[in-house]
Amino acid sequence: MKKTVAIIGSGKIGRGYLADLFSAAGYHITFIDISTDLVDKLNSRGQYTLFITGKAETKKRIIKDYEAYSIERDFTTIIEKLSIVDMVCVALYPNALPSVANQIVETIKRCIEISRKNPLNFIFFVNKALTARRVKEMVEKQLHTETEINYYKDNIGIVEALTLRGGVNPTPKMLKEDPLCVSSSEGTVIPVGDEFVGPKPDMEFIQFTDRVEGRLAEKVWCGNMLHCTIASIGWSKGYKYTVECANDPYIQNIADQAYNEASFGIGKEFNFNTEEIKEGKNKYWNFFMKSNVLDDVEHVSADPLRKLSRDDRYIGPALLCLKYNKLPYFLARGAAYLFLFENEKDPSALKLQSSVKSNGIEQTIWDVCDLSPNIKEEQMLHQLILAHYKEIAFRK
Numbered sequence: 001m002k003k004t005v006a007i008i009g010s011g012k013i014g015r016g017y018l019a020d021l022f023s024a025a026g027y028h029i030t031f032i033d034i035s036t037d038l039v040d041k042l043n044s045r046g047q048y049t050l051f052i053t054g055k056a057e058t059k060k061r062i063i064k065d066y067e068a069y070s071i072e073r074d075f076t077t078i079i080e081k082l083s084i085v086d087m088v089c090v091a092l093y094p095n096a097l098p099s100v101a102n103q104i105v106e107t108i109k110r111c112i113e114i115s116r117k118n119p120l121n122f123i124f125f126v127n128k129a130l131t132a133r134r135v136k137e138m139v140e141k142q143l144h145t146e147t148e149i150n151y152y153k154d155n156i157g158i159v160e161a162l163t164l165r166g167g168v169n170p171t172p173k174m175l176k177e178d179p180l181c182v183s184s185s186e187g188t189v190i191p192v193g194d195e196f197v198g199p200k201p202d203m204e205f206i207q208f209t210d211r212v213e214g215r216l217a218e219k220v221w222c223g224n225m226l227h228c229t230i231a232s233i234g235w236s237k238g239y240k241y242t243v244e245c246a247n248d249p250y251i252q253n254i255a256d257q258a259y260n261e262a263s264f265g266i267g268k269e270f271n272f273n274t275e276e277i278k279e280g281k282n283k284y285w286n287f288f289m290k291s292n293v294l295d296d297v298e299h300v301s302a303d304p305l306r307k308l309s310r311d312d313r314y315i316g317p318a319l320l321c322l323k324y325n326k327l328p329y330f331l332a333r334g335a336a337y338l339f340l341f342e343n344e345k346d347p348s349a350l351k352l353q354s355s356v357k358s359n360g361i362e363q364t365i366w367d368v369c370d371l372s373p374n375i376k377e378e379q380m381l382h383q384l385i386l387a388h389y390k391e392i393a394f395r396k
């Protein structure tokens with residue numbers, strides 16, 4: 001019988017990176033999404049185009065052999081499906097994690113009812129440090145009976161993964177060819193942690209990696225921080241694509257120094273050596289400066305409230321720097337540029353600017369970054385971001 005994977009979150013990563021590798025490995029896919037409109041379109045079309053841009057060319061793949069369900073409309077069916085698939089992948093933003101934890105709990109109950117014997121692993125593709133750990137905590141809080149707790153311990157894996165491929169907004173030409181299309185960079189590997197329950201998956205593209213929590217923190221707090229810094233400064237300079245920003249010398253200087261600070265803190269906290277840090281930095285710069293995949297500055301700076309929150313790409317590594325006695329000067333500058341990201345199409349940016357207007361920038365920094373005025377290091381970080389903000393805003 002054909003193996004099946006459920007993919008919760010049918011956006012750029014779910015329908016791009018994940019659907020590409022699982023469908024090539026012969027899996028039937030069950031897409032799950034909050035957008036009933038997207039689900040209906042996926043089902044009525046029965047296929048969509050995946051554009052994969054590599055160094056030399058853009059290839060096309062048609063993805064079919066899937067079904068799609070809407071969280072809003074088909075919840076019971078979704079739990080039924082989750083309780084019988086071979087594996088589940090989750091490609092969502094962090095604010096959707098409580099809803100996934102709830103689906104895991106309901107799936108556990110259903111697996112017990114149908115006496116499912118084989119383990120079920122949920123693999124997470126989320127740009128947020130410690131995602132798997134957070135989801136485990138959410139799930140464990142909702143399991144009450146001994147049967148549920150034992151079933152969870154013996155049969156359910158909650159696994160961290162690294163999302164190595166990018167998913168970008170399709171070009172108008174791609175959309176004209178197929179309005180349901182997805183555009184992705186290339187790649188054949190999914191690095192995962194070793195929290196799998198039961199036999200380890202034997203697909204070639206699943207590669208086990210050590211220190212996965214540290215590697216995810218490194219990806220988001222160094223790689224995505226670098227990406228966001230080039231994008232938000234690029235936005236202030238009027239660039240459209242991140243590749244333009246990454247080749248601007250002023251932006252390069254700030255982003256590179258912010259990277260050095262972030263990698264210092266992360267190296268100390270998660271035991272990465274200098275060679276590993278250098279290798280990571282070269283890899284990111286190479287990708288951002290030379291990529292043929294055109295990533296919009298708007299996409300990379302999107303949702304500043306999330307990106308400026310305490311455990312995300314600026315404040316997370318900045319607090320680590322302070323913990324190890326380094327001043328996060330350039331991280332604070334990157335954060336200040338993001339505080340100035342004004343984009344009326346982005347609801348989070350609108351909310352941020354409205355807070356600056358009504359509460360002032362000083363209070364907004366305390367609130368958005370969730371820093372405490374009573375802790376010396378946090379007070380210093382607040383001062384740094386504020387000083388950069390005032391200087392950049394004045395020059396604007």
Ligand SMILES: NC(=O)c1ccc[n+]([C@@H]2O[C@H](COP(=O)([O-])OP(=O)(O)OC[C@H]3O[C@@H](n4cnc5c(N)ncnc54)[C@H](O)[C@@H]3O)[C@@H](O)[C@H]2O)c1
Pocket residue numbers: 008009010011012013014032033034035038071091092093094096099125126127128163164165166167168
């Ligand atoms: N796009 C990239 O290049 C990239 C790369 C690495 C990591 N990531 C991370 O991958 C995750 C997914 O990103 P994406 O680019 O695919 O986003 P996306 O916006 O393209 O897709 C997200 C999808 O999730 C759906 N959704 C929202 N809330 C939901 C819920 N509660 N339940 C089910 N579906 C829900 C949306 O309708 C949308 O279809 C994010 O954490 C992102 O940071 C993205």
Ligand SMILES: O=P(O)(O)OC[C@@H](O)[C@@H](O)[C@H](O)[C@H](O)CO
Pocket residue numbers: 127163164165166167223224227228295299300301302303
């Ligand atoms: O997905 P976000 O909003 O957390 O971050 C935006 C981009 O930095 C991100 O999607 C990257 O393109 C991706 O992580 C590939 O490196």
